[in-house]
Amino acid sequence: MKKPSLRVMGLISGTSVDGIDGVVATIAGTGYDLQVNVLGGDTLAYPAALRDQVLAVGAGAPLAIADLATLDEAIARQFAQAAQSLIDQYGPVDLIGSHGQTVFHRPRTVGGPATTHLAYSLQLGRGDLIATLTQCPTVSNFRQADIAAGGEGAPLVPPVDLALLSHPTRTRCIQNIGGIGNVALLPPWPAPRQVPPQVIGWDTGPGNSLMDLAVAQLSHGQQTYDRDGAWAAQGQPHPALVDHWLAHPYFAQLPPKSTGRELFGQDFLHQCWQDAAAHELSSADVLACLTELTARSIAHSYQTFLPQLPDEVLLCGGGSHNRYLVRRLQAHLPTVTMQTTTMAGVAADLKEALAFAVLAYWRQQAFPGNLPSVTGAGQAVVLGELWPPVPVQSSVASVPVPDGG
Structure with a gap:
């Protein structure tokens, strides 16, 4: 009997900020015993002004909370555009896994009580907005559960x-x-x-x-x-x-x-x-x-x-x-x-995006997606927050994508 599969999309923009890499794949199986078939992938470049802003923030440029909120939304809308482009090319998907755009990563510090702190990692690109704009369940914020378990939140692949x-x-x-x-x-x-x-x-x-x-x-x-x-x-x-x-x-x-x-x-x-x-x-x-x-x-x-x-x-x-x-x-x-x-057998340019498709699939299965031997977490945990789509409001759907300027 053929195992049921899901059509899953993975999205990521890495620390090079080259653009949003996306992949669509069918995934079946449980745990590490997976059957993955890549249907295709693509890269959507950021608008130049938005890329420049992401790079500036990543380099430590100060940003007011209000501006951070605007940037978070702008990145989410770009991710939703990339997702829709892939859907147009390869058909609808059952689930999206979006890593988002890392703009800050602080490793944990282990020492005495005065110096110990948890890791902190911030990825912009709101999963709730991507789910609403694409009308597809979306998993995001993959690093937080590992960090809460005492890990670095990275590497996750x-x-x-x-x-x-x-x-x-x-x-x-x-x-x-x-x-x-x-x-x-x-x-x-x-x-x-x-x-x-x-x-x-x-x-x-x-x-x-x-x-x-x-x-x-x-x-x-x-x-x-x-x-x-x-x-x-x-x-x-x-x-x-x-x-x-x-x-x-x-x-x-x-x-x-x-x-x-x-x-x-x-x-x-x-x-x-x-x-x-x-x-x-x-x-x-x-x-x-x-x-x-x-x-x-x-x-x-x-x-x-x-x-x-x-x-x-x-x-x-x-x-x-x-x-x-x-x-x-x-x-x-x-x-x-x-x-x-x-x-x-795994395309080098698509592998990172494919990884977040698989991590989203594991989130759907409630299968732990981290390796404590890699991240330093105290235990294996299920990763990601799952955002169900909500009916699109005209005010949400019609707001243009900010260009970061």
């Missing part, structure tokens, strides 16, 4: 990696390179899949964040990223300078750990510019150094915190297209096979 990308005989690292890099180590999981293996994971540090900010500055806003790493490939990394950056305490911090643009963003890049000025480096040299920082921080993370190097690394996220970055990462992990998740 490794349990989905476990379900979709585990191999029966090979140890795999799934390395996402978005604005921030994160890894999940998947031990072999032979059939019949019953008790899942112990997965570990954490944020490795900067992914594309510093490189993208540098390119935008060097090109006076004409470029937002280094396509294929072609610009950086014209330069030469300065090993001593990269060593200096790698001395930052985050890279030595034991997992579980998470980070964001609050650490590896504009302020960090400003210090990088100052450090590079002492060495009289060209623009291409600086980009090569920043690319080398991402590659070496990933390799250093593996060599320091993994029990052993994996058999293969599967890359995803925008950084998987940066040929120079991939070459440098392979140079630092010469014994490891390196390819993209696409080669393993």
Whole structure:
């Protein structure tokens, strides 16, 4: 008897703020035993003014509560537009999982009573409004339950990696390179899949964040990223300078750990510019150094915190297209096979959005969506708030999408 399936949409805009990535898939099964069929996906770019505002807020620009409310609504309406575009292309869906747009992430601090605090993570893009505008049940606020359980609220994708990308005989690292890099180590999981293996994971540090900010500055806003790493490939990394950056305490911090643009963003890049000025480096040299920082921080993370190097690394996220970055990462992990998740059956550009479709599906099943071994939570918990659609009021439906200006 064929198992019933749901048509589920996943939506996310990552820390690179490239746009809203969306995917539609049919999902069947229970727990980690899933059958997932991707029907298609797309990316909807933010209006330039809205993207600029998101980046500014993420960089720490002050924002009045009233303006925060307006931005929250503007992002939700953009997400609803992306959802409707996917529905127009691939047909109606039963459920939407929307990660929203992270604008602030504070890792937990564990110490004495005076210093201990819970993590805090803010994703904008109101799930209730998306549900109303699309007339589709929507799950959002995925990180909060894990944080309430004492976790970092990140990374959240490794349990989905476990379900979709585990191999029966090979140890795999799934390395996402978005604005921030994160890894999940998947031990072999032979059939019949019953008790899942112990997965570990954490944020490795900067992914594309510093490189993208540098390119935008060097090109006076004409470029937002280094396509294929072609610009950086014209330069030469300065090993001593990269060593200096790698001395930052985050890279030595034991997992579980998470980070964001609050650490590896504009302020960090400003210090990088100052450090590079002492060495009289060209623009291409600086980009090569920043690319080398991402590659070496990933390799250093593996060599320091993994029990052993994996058999293969599967890359995803925008950084998987940066040929120079991939070459440098392979140079630092010469014994490891390196390819993209696409080669393993999960499209590298859609994987993060697909993860939130699966997490929404698990929310519907009341199946725990976090891995305490990854986030540091005290227990496994069901993630996300489920928003049922309410009848559309003309005043809600007719308000135009703010452009962020």
